[in-house]
Amino acid sequence: MLVSGTGFCQNKDAYESMRNRMVDDQIAGRGISDQATLQAMRKVPRHLFVPVSYLSEAYSDRPLPIGYNQTISQPCVVAYMTELSKPAKGKIALEIGTGSGYQAAVLAEIVDTVYSIEIVPELAKEAAARLKKLGYQNIITKYGDGYEGWPGHSPFDIIIVTAAADHIPQPLKDQLADGGRLVMPVGNPAAVQELILLTKKKGRITEQRLEPVRFVPLKRLKQ
């Protein structure tokens, strides 16, 4: 009798081949070449970061709703922002806009510690529980307004903002380490923005304008 699907023939991660295809087609295929980024994208189980109703779309080439009018970014946008931030062992990162926790998880596969702030309390709670369940001990999350950064843990080698505003918050520029890189969508939060890369060297900040992107707006708790 032939019994299939057991023992070493069992498919341990039914989503693994979808994930590898996502990386090959949507990410490596579009020019992302940083090995650490590609490896992290092959590892993080994106299907566990989307609502069950979108499970079959988890590896598709688009952003997906995660509730509360927010979205998990398109895989290639996550990969592009990760590569731009030059992640490496030994670095400390700050993310503004935890959302599902996916971008934080991708970074956490590479850097030492990721601090991540989320302004929607329910999303902050859900992401913290998800990341804990998945065993990400090097991600520290909190609920709050990321506009102010996280001064107690600064400076950061990497700052990734995953929500759009018409300017880069000054507190985030201040909390960027020397030699650090900040990536953020800047422009009209209700339309299309430009991905901006800031680098700080000897206290001097240089700005590079990159690709057009579309992100949800950066909100404020109080102004």
Ligand code: SAH
């Ligand atoms: N990085 C997320 C995608 C986030 S979408 C992921 O990988 O799933 C942008 C997120 O930024 C939303 O969850 C939104 O609630 C959050 N956000 C918006 N303004 C914020 C602010 N001022 N501080 C922290 N989070 C904010």
